[in-house]
Amino acid sequence: MQVFKDQIGRTISLERTPDRIVSLVPSQTELLCDLGLANQIVGLTRFCVHPSYIKSKKTIVGGTKQIRIKKIAALDPDIICCNKEENTREMVLGLEQIAPVHVSDIYTVSDSLALMKQYGEIFDRIEVAAGLVEEIEQEYNNFLSFASSQPVLKVGYFIWKDPWMVAAGNTFINHLLEVNNFQNVFSGLERYPEISIEDFKKAETPDIIFLSSEPYPFKEEHLAEMEKTFPESKVMLVDGEYFSWYGSRLKKAFGYFRDLRSEI
Known part of the structure; x- marks a missing residue:
């Protein structure tokens, strides 16, 4: 037992x-x-x-x-x-x-790595899990050094439309935004609040608005709509899996984040 x-x-x-x-x-x-x-x-x-x-x-x-x-x-x-x-x-x-x-x-990368280690123990995959953790830790630490050299940018991260919803504080998404040296303008709120466009306009203007590919599948037409509504912010479509999947997808996430910085 x-x-x-x-x-x-x-x-x-x-x-x-x-x-x-x-x-x-x-x-x-x-x-x-x-x-x-x-x-x-x-x-x-x-x-x-x-x-x-x-x-x-x-x-x-x-x-x-x-x-x-x-x-x-x-x-x-x-x-x-x-x-x-x-x-x-x-x-x-x-x-x-x-x-x-x-x-x-899961709220942090550390939580994710702890889960991987425990799965290794539960499912008798200790060595495989340890190798995966080591690979992700190396990518993560290298990315932290890179991100620290990047300018701090204010962002708003949208996950839903009708009603509009954002990723706020106390979420894995918010943690990864911080890892990227982004300042989430909604970090003072909790979890995934509904936000009216009027409320958003009253908030601190973000440098960038991210429209996530999941759970709502934001597309180019939504990008164009947001660009008209918020002309002072750069609007970008982002791969939500890299910002919210906390398993082995983290192997590829930090390379994606580097590429995202190059687009900004």
Whole structure:
């Protein structure tokens, strides 16, 4: 029997290394695959799009907020991987009746690396996880040196339209903005507040407005609309996966951030 504490302090007892995994978090599905566990994944969400082949080979059990719990039970999982932000408390309570549930809670790169290390222990992939952590730490530290030499820029990061919503303080996105030496003009607010255009105009004018590719799929037409509304700010479309996926996608994130700086 192995006993672990997940990232919200819950105790998980496992009789053996889990062999049947249900993952309800897209970035964690990608992480599990990069740890060599693709064959052990039996169920995932319709938003688990990386790696590209994974959805076609596994059972889709719903989204991140709404799941088919009977479908998950039928898969007879040994463990279910969740996240405090992505999945609801009610979901976790229901899933606990099926199998042990691991809940991650990610706000920083350090939290992400801690999750990778713990997955290495849980799934007997300690060496693979350690190699992944070492690779990301090196990229991260090199990028911090680069970012510190860049000018501080004020930014607003939009994640939704109708209603407009932004990434504010106490989020992984805000943390990565800070890592990039960006000052989030909404960092004084909490999580993902709704923002009216009028409220936005009253706020501190950002140097740059980022329109994320997810969860709302901002496109060129939205960019043009924002450029007309906020002519004093540079408006850019950005890849939301690099700003919000906290698993192994971090391997590529810091290279993307370097390229983003070169575009500004």
